[in-house]
Amino acid sequence: MNTEQLAQILDNAALNAEPVEQLSLTETFDIDTAYAIQEQLLVCRYERGEKFVGLKMGFTSEAKMKQMGVNDLIWGRLTDKMLIENGGQLNLSEFCHPRVEPEICFLVKKDIDKELTLEEAPEYIDAVAPALEVIDSRYKNFKFSLEDVVADNCSSSAFVVGEWHDAVADLSNLKMELIVNHKVVEADTSAAILGNPWKSVCHASRLAAKYGQEFPAGSYLMAGAATGAVFLNQGDLVKARVRLIGEAGFEVI
Ligand code: OOG
Ligand code: MG
Numbered sequence: 001m002n003t004e005q006l007a008q009i010l011d012n013a014a015l016n017a018e019p020v021e022q023l024s025l026t027e028t029f030d031i032d033t034a035y036a037i038q039e040q041l042l043v044c045r046y047e048r049g050e051k052f053v054g055l056k057m058g059f060t061s062e063a064k065m066k067q068m069g070v071n072d073l074i075w076g077r078l079t080d081k082m083l084i085e086n087g088g089q090l091n092l093s094e095f096c097h098p099r100v101e102p103e104i105c106f107l108v109k110k111d112i113d114k115e116l117t118l119e120e121a122p123e124y125i126d127a128v129a130p131a132l133e134v135i136d137s138r139y140k141n142f143k144f145s146l147e148d149v150v151a152d153n154c155s156s157s158a159f160v161v162g163e164w165h166d167a168v169a170d171l172s173n174l175k176m177e178l179i180v181n182h183k184v185v186e187a188d189t190s191a192a193i194l195g196n197p198w199k200s201v202c203h204a205s206r207l208a209a210k211y212g213q214e215f216p217a218g219s220y221l222m223a224g225a226a227t228g229a230v231f232l233n234q235g236d237l238v239k240a241r242v243r244l245i246g247e248a249g250f251e252v253i
Pocket of ligand 2 (some may be wrong): 056057058101103133135222224225
């Protein structure tokens with residue numbers, strides 16, 4: 001099958017909220033082909049009127065790599081349809097088997113068109129916010145190879161961003177908690193994200209440049225989860241709490 005056909009399978013799985021077999025069980029494809037499938041998958045969304053709003057990094061923490069059995073950084077694209085307003089609702093029936101994880105989100109201040117160093121990164125970022133990412137693998141049993149998950153837009157499905165704060169703060173060691181129904185279910189510090197979430201901005205800039213993805217002012221960057229992800233259930237009240245920068249949350253209906 002060609003990349004368009006493979007993307008179509010994943011797009012249908014997302015639209016129908018019905019997971020499919022891993023592509024890698026029947027197809028052999030490398031990581032660059034996986035990114036080509038991802039790009040094609042986004043074309044399907046853009047054709048339905050969705051708009052690109054940013055990037056997300058994945059497997060930036062040991063906890064996530066261990067949980068999912070993979071060992072490399074990945075990146076995906078976010079659209080306006082994936083954004084749930086802070087305090088809003090997520091409709092469980094629109095997802096296959098969603099999980100949630102606590103993150104930090106950056107807001108891009110000026111177009112990023114090259115690989116940024118850690119020193120340059122703050123110049124390109126306007127603000128940071130606590131955030132939650134909802135990941136929903138389109139593969140049965142949430143099981144995939146690195147190529148599979150990249151083709152599936154890195155399980156991107158929804159995200160929530162809290163209040164923006166000046167991006168001046170040292171983000172390298174902030175306590176991060178995932179709270180479900182008023183109970184802390186996962187916790188770590190922001191150091192779990194590559195030792196320092198600002199490094200996520202550098203990697204995102206490198207990968208966007210490498211794959212020719214525009215990364216304009218006003219884009220979001222989800223830096224990657226600090227902890228493992230947990231499955232969502234109907235009625236859950238979910239919150240991310242990040243020291244100094246506050247909370248973001250939603251309700252599962
Ligand atoms: C892939 C997405 C990983 C993160 O923050 O590490 C990710 C997955 O776990 O399904 O978003
Ligand atoms: Mg994530």
